[in-house]
Every structure is written in structure tokens, then in C-alpha cells.
Amino acid sequence: MTTPRPVLRFARQHNLDNHACRLSSLCLPFTLCSETLEKFGVVAKRNAPLRKRDALYLQGMPFKSLYVIHSGSLKQITTTDNREEQVTSFFLPGEIVGLDAIGDQRYSGNAIALETTTVFELPFDRLEEVSCHSPELRNYLFQCMSKELQNERLLMHLLLRKTSDVRLATFFVAMSLRFRRRGYSPYCFNLAMSRGDIGSYLGLAVETVSRLLGRFQQQGLITSRGREFHIHDLETLTRLADSNGRC
Amino acid sequence: MTTPRPVLRFARQHNLDNHACRLSSLCLPFTLCSETLEKFGVVAKRNAPLRKRDALYLQGMPFKSLYVIHSGSLKQITTTDNREEQVTSFFLPGEIVGLDAIGDQRYSGNAIALETTTVFELPFDRLEEVSCHSPELRNYLFQCMSKELQNERLLMHLLLRKTSDVRLATFFVAMSLRFRRRGYSPYCFNLAMSRGDIGSYLGLAVETVSRLLGRFQQQGLITSRGREFHIHDLETLTRLADSNGRC
DNA sequence: CGCGGTCTTGACGGGTGTCAATTGTTGTGG
DNA sequence: CCACAACAATTGACACCCGTCAAGACCGCG
Numbered sequence: 001m002t003t004p005r006p007v008l009r010f011a012r013q014h015n016l017d018n019h020a021c022r023l024s025s026l027c028l029p030f031t032l033c034s035e036t037l038e039k040f041g042v043v044a045k046r047n048a049p050l051r052k053r054d055a056l057y058l059q060g061m062p063f064k065s066l067y068v069i070h071s072g073s074l075k076q077i078t079t080t081d082n083r084e085e086q087v088t089s090f091f092l093p094g095e096i097v098g099l100d101a102i103g104d105q106r107y108s109g110n111a112i113a114l115e116t117t118t119v120f121e122l123p124f125d126r127l128e129e130v131s132c133h134s135p136e137l138r139n140y141l142f143q144c145m146s147k148e149l150q151n152e153r154l155l156m157h158l159l160l161r162k163t164s165d166v167r168l169a170t171f172f173v174a175m176s177l178r179f180r181r182r183g184y185s186p187y188c189f190n191l192a193m194s195r196g197d198i199g200s201y202l203g204l205a206v207e208t209v210s211r212l213l214g215r216f217q218q219q220g221l222i223t224s225r226g227r228e229f230h231i232h233d234l235e236t237l238t239r240l241a242d243s244n245g246r247c
Numbered sequence: 248m249t250t251p252r253p254v255l256r257f258a259r260q261h262n263l264d265n266h267a268c269r270l271s272s273l274c275l276p277f278t279l280c281s282e283t284l285e286k287f288g289v290v291a292k293r294n295a296p297l298r299k300r301d302a303l304y305l306q307g308m309p310f311k312s313l314y315v316i317h318s319g320s321l322k323q324i325t326t327t328d329n330r331e332e333q334v335t336s337f338f339l340p341g342e343i344v345g346l347d348a349i350g351d352q353r354y355s356g357n358a359i360a361l362e363t364t365t366v367f368e369l370p371f372d373r374l375e376e377v378s379c380h381s382p383e384l385r386n387y388l389f390q391c392m393s394k395e396l397q398n399e400r401l402l403m404h405l406l407l408r409k410t411s412d413v414r415l416a417t418f419f420v421a422m423s424l425r426f427r428r429r430g431y432s433p434y435c436f437n438l439a440m441s442r443g444d445i446g447s448y449l450g451l452a453v454e455t456v457s458r459l460l461g462r463f464q465q466q467g468l469i470t471s472r473g474r475e476f477h478i479h480d481l482e483t484l485t486r487l488a489d490s491n492g493r494c
Numbered sequence: 495c496g497c498g499g500t501c502t503t504g505a506c507g508g509g510t511g512t513c514a515a516t517t518g519t520t521g522t523g524g
Numbered sequence: 525c526c527a528c529a530a531c532a533a534t535t536g537a538c539a540c541c542c543g544t545c546a547a548g549a550c551c552g553c554g
Contacts, residue, residue: 207535
């Protein structure tokens with residue numbers, strides 16, 4: 001038979017030589033003083049683009065670098081002992097990938113490109129070097145991780161006791177925020193992930209996601225054509241996300 | 248009427264003078280070289296004990312210090328815009344409290360003592376100073392946060408799609424592990440939190456928790472008398488926690 | 495002893511996962 | 525360029541888990 005679709009092209013892309021590149025074009029979630037940004041930039045290398053379904057890293061690989069998404073998007077999938085696959089995160093442009101790998105020095109899942117995606121690589125040993133002399137950078141990293149930890153904790157614990165519609169509404173509000181923060185329209189965006197990915201991320205069955213999308217559309221909250229989403233009533237969507245869930 | 252039970256004694260305890268104290272007696276989740284431990288110890292101050300229901304800090308208070316539990320236990324409760332209260336974490340001896348506050352420089356919930364509890368205070372500005380000259384300490388902090396982030400992410404996303412029995416089994420297995428790591432028996436321990444706290448943490452109704460405890464007991468997996476738990480069959484409990492949930 | 499809070503147990507209904515069938519979309523090869 | 529296969533998304537029917545409400549038991553504490 002024909003060679004199976006090469007899901008992973010990690011080796012290939014890893015052999016390419018990278019060129020140093022400024023990060024000034026990245027709208028990072030926090031503001032950095034230009035000096036710190038500079039130092040950050042010195043460390044960053046631009047990698048060759050990933051194509052859809054390529055892996056940036058694989059679960060269990062030794063941790064070497066953090067990455068910042070330049071364009072495109074990633075999902076992180078963790079496989080449990082049980083052979084269950086679980087989407088644990090989505091990453092959009094400007095967001096830092098791999099923070100959860102520092103702890104045990106291994107990546108905690110497969111990072112898969114959802115579309116053509118380019119990233120900057122931040123070798124962690126270089127980061128550590130630089131952070132010796134730059135308190136700003138050090139604090140920046142601390143803040144990134146702490147914020148993510150806080151978000152994750154609160155969001156997940158909230159979602160645990162909420163109905164599917166609240167979960168999905170929360171998802172859209174969060175996505176809208178992330179796009180707004182990047183300077184894009186918070187009302188109209190493409191989500192490269194599949195319904196199945198969204199379901200896995202939110203702990204819902206694909207069918208439920210699909211049904212809810214239909215209902216939201218019927219209620220005039222959003223319209224979805226394929227993977228393009230328009231948000232018409234962000235306010236009630238937000239109210240729904242903040243609501244008790246079980247009413 | 249009599250003065251209402253003083254739930255919060257933060258001010259009182261904060262006015263007491265603290266004395267410096269070694270952390271060597273703490274079984275931290277990761278091993279530190281003695282030199283780093285020393286430096287850590289220089290920073291630590293021992294605080295006056297908290298009584299049950301006292302708060303170590305309150306949601307929204309400016310972040311100043313991390314804390315390490317010496318004895319006792321804490322829960323962290325976050326109140327949403329909606330006046331919903333959500334238990335986001337439990338902290339046992341040796342564990343670090345407050346990591347999720349570094350990001351926005353404010354504590355993200357109320358830290359409430361579940362029993363008489365003593366903590367060491369680690370003023371963050373001192374930590375930052377010391378971490379300038381100690382790569383070990385810096386890395387240790389990074390690792391703590393990263394590990395917690397990874398745990399939280401995977402655990403929560405897994406729980407999202409699991410049935411109540413799997414959630415509770417997971418909770419017990421995790422607790423058992425945490426006690427074992429501290430050198431205590433993984434088969435017999437006291438959990439100072441109420442059923443309601445456990446339910447909130449796992450996203451389950453109190454009644455469900457109670458029913459499940461009954462079922463587990465009936466199946467010979469555990470026995471529970473009040474807040475004292477004996478684990479009889481950790482293996483099947485683990486298998487249950489790792490199972491698909493919906494079978 | 496009696497009160498308030500915590501825990502347990504029962505009955506009921508709605509939300510959501512599972513299974514199954516259909517349609518739409520993407521990508522590959524003739 | 526079309527045909528076909530593989531995959532993704534939608535829609536419906538049904539069962540069952542679990543949240544809600546309600547009542548009662550247990551416990552600590554004054």
C-alpha cells in the first residue's frame with residue numbers, strides 16, 4: 001500500500017538551520033519593556049513552517065525549547081496510559097507553547113499544527129542564561145506560567161460543574177478574548193480545530209457540540225460555516241458563560 | 248448577639264513577629280541540593296498557626312508571599328462574579344501555596360485553613376533577590392509551577408469527561424500519592440475537608456459524593472468514618488480512576 | 495439536652511453520552 | 525477533471541447518570 005500520511009515531520013524541520021529573528025512583531029499577552037523584548041529577541045529563532053498535522057514536539061521527548069506561535073495554531077494532545085487521547089490546550093499566535101514541560105523536562109503531549117503554522121523557538125538554556133541578568137524576563141516567565149495556572153484552575157473547576165451550553169459559550173467567549181487581545185476582530189474568526197477537538201477539550205461528545213452549535217445559531221448568538229465563526233451576540237453569550245449552568 | 252465566628256484573623260496573625268526558620272524539616276515534592284535548601288531556608292519565616300476557618304490570604308489581596316504548609320491543610324476558594332464559590336485547590340504539608348497569584352499580583356481566592364495549620368512564609372521579593380544568584384532556586388520555582396500547570400491541565404481535562412465514580416476514585420488515588428510522597432501511609436489518612444468541599448472541587452453534588460462513598464465502602468474499596476479514610480484496595484481504585492468512565 | 499451544621503438516603507426528571515444513519519467535505523488517484 | 529474513499533459534521537432515538545428537592549440521621553458543641 002502507499003506510505004501512510006506522514007503525520008510527523010519533526011526530524012525534517014529540525015535539521016533546517018534557523019535564523020535569528022526579532023519578536024517585535026509578536027503581540028505578547030503582556031507588555032514588555034523594549035529592552036527585555038530585545039533580549040527575548042536575541043534568543044528567538046524562527047523555525048521552518050509546520051504543515052497541517054505536523055508535530056512541533058511529541059509526548060515524552062526531552063524538553064529543550066519553548067515556542068511562541070507566529071502564525072497559525074496548535075493543539076496539544078496528551079495520551080493517557082489508557083490510550084485515551086485528550087486535547088489539553090489550543091495555542092494561538094503570540095502564545096507560549098511548552099510551559100508545562102519545564103517541570104519534568106519532557107513534553108507532556110503531542111503538539112500538532114491545526115493549519116500551516118510558523119513558530120519562534122526559544123531554547124530554554126539560552127533563556128535561563130539571559131534571565132540571570134534580566135529580572136524582567138525572569139518575572140515575565142513567572143507571570144506567564146502563573147497566569148496560565150490560575151486560568152486553568154479556575155476555568156476547569158468551573159466547567160466541571162456546568163452544562164454543555166455553558167461550556168461551549170465559555171469557549172467562544174475565551175476565544176473571542178484571545179483574538180481581541182491579538183488585535184483581531186473578536187466577532188469573526190476561524191477556528192482551525194475540528195468539532196471533535198473542541199469536544200475533547202471541553203469534555204463533550206462531538207454530537208453535543210454539533211447540536212449546541214445548531215441551537216446557538218438558531219438563537220441568533222452565532223453563525224458557523226465550517227470552521228468560520230461569526231459572533232452576533234457576545235453579550236448574551238457572556239451572560240450564558242457566567243450563568244449557573246443548571247437553572 | 249455574640250460576635251460572629253471570626254472567620255478571618257488575617258490581620259491578627261499578620262502583626263505577629265515571625266522568626267526565621269529552616270525548611271529542612273519540610274519534605275518538598277522535589278529534592279533540592281542542600282545548598283539551595285539553605286538559601287530557601289534563609290528566606291522562610293514561620294508564621295503563627297492558623298486555626299480552623301482562618302484565612303491565610305483573601306481573594307484580591309496584593310500578592311506578597313508564597314507559603315509552604317508545615318502542618319495542617321488549606322483549601323483555596325475562588326468566588327466568581329456570580330457569587331458562586333468554587334474550591335480550586337487543596338494544600339497539604341510540604342506543598343507551595345500561592346503560585347497562581349504571581350501572574351496578576353493578587354491572590355486568586357481565599358486560602359482557608361481546614362484545621363489548625365502552620366505555614367512558612369516566603370516573601371516573594373526576597374525569593375527574587377536570592378534567585379538572582381541561585382539558578383537552582385530559580386529552576387526549582389519554574390519546575391514547581393510547570394508541574395502544577397501540567398497536573399492541573401491533564402487532570403481537569405480528564406475529569407471533565409468522566410463519571411462521578413471515576414472522579415472520586417481519581418481524587419483518592421491522588422490524595423494517597425500525596426501522603427505517600429510525604430512519607431505517611433498512603434492507605435490511611437485524615438482529610439480535613441468536608442464532603443461539600445470535595446464535591447465542589449470535583450464538580451459533584453454533595454449527595455453524589457456521599458452516595459459514592461457508600462458504594463465504595465460496600466464494594467470493599469475503602470472505609471470512611473467521618474473524615475478518616477482507609478483505602479483497602481488501591482489497585483482497583485487506581486484501575487477505576489484510569490478507566491474510561493463511561494463503560 | 496437541644497440546636498445547627500454535616501452527612502446520608504430516597505424519588506424524580508432533565509441533560510447528555512451512546513449508537514446509528516445520513517449528508518457534507520476533503521484529499522487522493524485514475 | 526471527475527470519482528471515489530476517508531473523514532467530518534449533522535440529526536434523531538433512547539437509556540442512564542446525576543443534580544435537584546425533600547426528609548431524616550448523625551455529630552459536635554454550648
